[in-house]
Amino acid sequence: MGIPERKEREKEELRERILTAAKTLFLEKGVEKTSIRNIADLIEYSPGIIYHYFQDKNEIFHALHQGGFHQLMSRMGVLTSVSHPMERLKAMGTIYVQFAMENPDMYDLMFIKEAPIDHVSNSNEEQWKEGFGTFNFLRDTIKECIDKGHFQGHEIEALSYLIWSTVHGLVSLHIRRRCEVVLAHKQHTIVKEGLEEFFNILDKL
Amino acid sequence: MGIPERKEREKEELRERILTAAKTLFLEKGVEKTSIRNIADLIEYSPGIIYHYFQDKNEIFHALHQGGFHQLMSRMGVLTSVSHPMERLKAMGTIYVQFAMENPDMYDLMFIKEAPIDHVSNSNEEQWKEGFGTFNFLRDTIKECIDKGHFQGHEIEALSYLIWSTVHGLVSLHIRRRCEVVLAHKQHTIVKEGLEEFFNILDKL
DNA sequence: TTTTGTTTTTGAACAGTGTTCATTTATTTT
DNA sequence: AAAATAAATGAACACTGTTCAAAAACAAAA
Structure with missing residues (x-):
């Protein structure tokens, strides 16, 4: 009797739609200009149905931002072939920045918007699994760098946060248009140039 | 006949209120939960009046964020007493981070929210004066550092953007709650610790 | 003081928003 | 075929930013 299974499949299908x-x-x-009614219109259902699949709008955007983390993480996959941790760290930075510049709206949702984090806070899951995984990945690489003699005199957790902050700062000032009005000339190259300056500095540590 | 003058004063007064x-x-x-009707209620006027003083909601928040820049810039005032540019640069970082942590909502408005920048784009002023001024202040200090022999092999504009990005990243990940769910322990100290790591690095350059 | 002209202020109206929930429709089980 | 269960609806609620004809308030002229 496969009826409950089929129903389960159908539920999952609508959720996906x-x-x-x-x-x-x-x-x-x-995010802001996407309304529940817009979504309902597109799938040709009434607005109410959405609340049988998601608690609220935030949960929808939390689910979307998970997809973004999958994308980012799968891009990070190539890093297994970079054996030296310092090179790997820099490659990570490049991938991170590239991802952000190619998918600014998704990056915004993942690391700037409050919607997905609001959902984490309001649900009973105590943690932001997606972010935690990515951060650990960075920290592990930095740990390897330290083991190889780099970053002497630095504390791993704080340094990891600093390095994350640096690349996040580079892309988020651009995404939120704080540099296109300050560095109007070279607004299209400044993020890349800033990242190169960062790599120059890393090489000295 | 001071009637037009008085009227001018009254207009300015209401704008201020x-x-x-x-x-x-x-x-x-x-920002989002502050509605035009809320503002009108508080000053005991009808909602419509606000549109005789401001083009739209964004202009109100642009005007507010200007106040934030005044605050920040006046805090930077003490820097004139720091003669060595490298020390001054670090002091700037401390003040910047301190300002952001003490006034997270104002910082958010100034450097993260899209409202004030949307207003700059939609008005005919081609530039974000407030941000431009602050950035120049930073760049001038870095220029002095370079003149004293620091930051060899670095390009001033890109380096300035990188340094701004670093401090912005540190505080904005915290303000947008990306670190309280990743570094739940020490979430209250991580920004400070990250900044100290940054200063350690700067000292080596 | 009354009339005319100007400026300021109002508040209803428009087209939207997220969310809820009694009611209806569709499907499955008895 | 009837009863029970699940899925889907759409009207309603309390909001939102914004506009604009109409009203009220005020100043100048007669």
Whole structure:
């Protein structure tokens, strides 16, 4: 008797359709301008149905931002081939920045917007699994660097946060348009140039 | 006949009262949850009046964020007493981070929220004067550092952007709650610790 | 003082928002 | 075929930013 299984499949299918519609609209118009009614229109259901699949709007965008972390993490996959941890750290930075510049809206959702984090706070899961995983990945690499003699006199946790902050700062000032009005000339190259300066500094440590 | 003068004064006064009310509500509930009707209620006028003093909601929050830049810049005033540019640069970083941590909502408005920048884009002023001024201040200090022999092999503009990015990253990940869920322990000290790591690095350059 | 002209202020209206929930429709089980 | 369960609806609630004809308040002229 496969009826409950089929029902389960159908539920999952509709959930996925909601998410796909939400993603389409979100990439078109951003989080704020994507309304529940817009999503409902696109999947040709009534607005109410969405609340049978998601607690609220935040949960939808939390689910979307998970997809972003999958994308980012899969890009990080190539790093296994970089054996020296210092080179790997720099390659990580490059991938991180590249991802952000190529998917600014997704990056914004993952690391700037409050919606997904609000959902983590309001649900009973005590932790932001996605972010935690990515941060650990960075910390492990930095740990290896320290083991190889780099970053002497530095504390691993604080240094990891600093390095994350640096790349996040580079891309988030750009995404939130704080540099296009300050460095109007070279606004298209400044993030890359800043990252290169950062690598120069890392090489000295 | 001072009637037009008095009228001018009264207009300016009401404008100021709108701004004060907006600031009160904004610091209480944030930008999104502060509505035009809330502001109107607080000053005991009808909602429509606000549109005789401001083009739209963004202009109100742009005006508010200007106040934040005044605050920040006046804090930077003490830096004139720091003669060595490298020490001055570090002191700037400390003041910047301190300002952000003590006024997270104002910092958010100044450097993260899109509202004030949207207003700059939509008005005819081609530039974000407030940000430009602060950035120049930073760049001038870094220029002096270079003149004294620091930061060899670095390009001034890109390096300035990198340093700004670093401190911005440190505080903005915290303000947007990306570190309290990743580094739940020591979430209250991580920004300070990260900044200290940064200073350690700067000392080596 | 009354009338005319100007400026300031109002508040209803528009088109939207997230969210809830009694009611209806569809499907499955008895 | 009837009863029970699950899925889906759409009206309603309390909001939002913004506009604009109409009203009220005030100043100048008669």
